[in-house]
Amino acid sequence: NAGVMQNPRHLVRRRGQEARLRCSPMKGHSHVYWYRQLPEEGLKFMVYLQKENIIDESGMPKERFSAEFPKEGPSILRIQQVVRGDSAAYFCASSPGQGALEGYTFGSGTRLTVV
Amino acid sequence: SQQGEEDPQALSIQEGENATMNCSYKTSINNLQWYRQNSGRGLVHLILIRSNEREKHSGRLRVTLDTSKKSSSLLITASRAADTASYFCATDTNAGKSTFGDGTTLTVKP
Numbered sequence: 001n002a003g004v005m006q007n008p009r010h011l012v013r014r015r016g017q018e019a020r021l022r023c024s025p026m027k028g029h030s031h032v033y034w035y036r037q038l039p040e041e042g043l044k045f046m047v048y049l050q051k052e053n054i055i056d057e058s059g060m061p062k063e064r065f066s067a068e069f070p071k072e073g074p075s076i077l078r079i080q081q082v083v084r085g086d087s088a089a090y091f092c093a094s095s096p097g098q099g100a101l102e103g104y105t106f107g108s109g110t111r112l113t114v115v
Numbered sequence: 116s117q118q119g120e121e122d123p124q125a126l127s128i129q130e131g132e133n134a135t136m137n138c139s140y141k142t143s144i145n146n147l148q149w150y151r152q153n154s155g156r157g158l159v160h161l162i163l164i165r166s167n168e169r170e171k172h173s174g175r176l177r178v179t180l181d182t183s184k185k186s187s188s189l190l191i192t193a194s195r196a197a198d199t200a201s202y203f204c205a206t207d208t209n210a211g212k213s214t215f216g217d218g219t220t221l222t223v224k225p
Contacts, residue, residue: 033212042119042203042217043158056212091157098211103148103160 004029004094005074006107013114019079019086021110025094031055032075033104034067037089046090049075055098082114119147119204119216127222134191136219138204139184147180148205148213149189158203161189194223 005024013019025032030051035043045059049069060067064082069075079086089111093104122137138147146165150158164171164180164187171178177190191198201220205213 031211035215040217042215043205045212045214048212093158100146100148100163100205100207100213103150103163104158104205104213105160106150106158108157 004092004105004107006090006092006110008110009108011110011112013082013112015083015114016081019082019112019114021077021079021090021092021112022074023077023092023094023107024074025092026105029094029096029105031095031098032069033093033095034075034077035091035093037091037109039088043091046077079112082112084114087112087114119206119214121202121204121216121219123219124217125220125222127224128194130194130196130223130225132194132223134194134198134221134223136189136202136221138187138189138216140187140204140206140214141185142206142208144182144206144208146207147178147187148207149176149178149187150203150205150215152201152203152218154200161202191221194221196223196225199223 032049034046037043047060047067048056064080066078089109091109092107119140148163149161152158162173175192180187201218203218205215207213
C-alpha cells in the first residue's frame with residue numbers, strides 16, 4: 001500500500017513561470033491537506049480539500065495560488081507567476097476522514113526553487 | 116500566533132541520555148500529535164494523544180498531555196544518534212486541519 005505520493009520531488013522554476021505540484025493520497029483517503037514549510041520553520045497550513053471540494057483555504061495566499069482535488073487523479077497545487085518568496089518545501093498529507101484521526105500520513109514533499 | 120509552540124528550539128544531548136521537548140498551545144483541541152522530520156525529508160507521525168488521555172507510550176517515546184495547562188511533552192528515553200531530527204507538535208481542532216509549531220531541533224551526539 002503506497003503512502004502519500006508527491007511529485008516532482010524537486011522543481012526549479014524561473015520567476016514568472018507556473019509551478020504544478022501533485023499529490024496522490026493514500027489508498028482509501030479522500031481528505032488532502034497542503035502545507036508549506038520555509039527553511040528552519042514549521043509547517044504552515046494552506047488548504048484542505050475533499051474530493052471535488054475545497055473545505056478550508058484559509059491559509060492560501062489570495063492571489064496566484066489555487067488547489068484542486070478532482071474526482072479522478074491527484075490533488076494539484078498550482079502557483080502562477082512564481083516569485084522568489086515561493087521557494088519552499090510543499091507537503092501534502094492525507095487522512096481517511098476529517099482531521100488527524102490517527103495522525104496524518106505525509107508525502108516526502110516537493111521542494112520548489114524559484115530562480 | 117502559533118497554536119503550537121515547541122520548547123526548546125534546539126536541544127543537544129549525548130547518546131544514552133533522555134530528551135524532553137515541550138509543546139504549548141492556545142485553544143481547545145481534539146488531539147495533539149508529534150512528528151519527526153529528518154533534514155530534507157517529510158514528516159513521520161510518531162504518536163497521537165487525544166484530549167481525554169493524559170499519557171501515552173510507544174517504544175522509547177512517552178507523551179503527556181495536560182489540557183488544563185494546554186501543554187504536552189515528548190520524552191525520548193535512551194536516545195540514539197539516529198534520533199537526531201526536528202520534532203514538531205501539531206494540534207487538531209474541530210476545523211479538521213492541524214496547526215504545527217516551529218519545532219525542536221534535537222542533536223544526539225555519539
